């Protein structure tokens with residue numbers, strides 16, 4: 001029997017128009033974001049995931065970026081304490097779903113972690129030191145990782161929001177990296193492919209359950225490089241969600 005993986009996603013609230021944005025992007029278009037999010041949901045289902053949808057919360061403009069609220073580490077769901085104060089209330093409904101399947105560990109103050117700062121590859125948990133994830137948060141997730149025998153490698157994030165804004169796991173051993181986005185020294189054990197220079201921070205990628213790779217349509221040259229490297233690329237337009245600093249990983253938690 002195949003055990004299907006679940007992808008937890010969260011709907012786009014009307015208040016998405018007020019999501020946190022780092023650039024001078026004009027007003028976010030909620031309707032366009034919803035259409036793109038629907039297409040993301042469809043691709044996850046086509047790609048072999050069972051999709052579970054958490055309803056939006058109008059009090060949480062950024063709640064569609066559900067990845068930031070929890071990190072699955074083996075049989076443990078680490079419920080985060082997001083680094084942006086306006087996002088702290090997002091965790092409750094996600095934790096309520098995860099507690100049915102996982103032991104919960106909650107990041108406590110003064111620790112902060114955004115799930116976008118964490119990925120696991122090759123027996124190692126990589127965690128970003130970023131504007132959103134601090135040393136106290138890293139120490140707490142490190143304890144969970146060590147319990148199940150994972151090594152922990154902190155990575156300093158330079159000029160971007162999260163570790164996964166610049167380093168995207170493509171499989172157990174390969175990452176797609178934005179040159180200069182993070183201190184690359186700690187990534188030494190991984191095979192690195194680089195985002196094309198003229199598409200800086202536009203490429204995002206998410207492995208599907210059927211071994212295809214979802215890649216943002218806003219980075220066609222990087223997508224071409226990935227296809228040439230042997231990945232079965234499926235392009236998707238999430239430009240309106242990217243306008244609020246989101247990528248493909250941040251729209252789901254894979255269980």
Ligand code: CIR
Nearest residue numbers: 020065116244245246247250
């Ligand atoms: C934020 O600034 O928190 C949101 N507007 C974007 C979060 C993106 N999350 C992610 O990449 N994991």
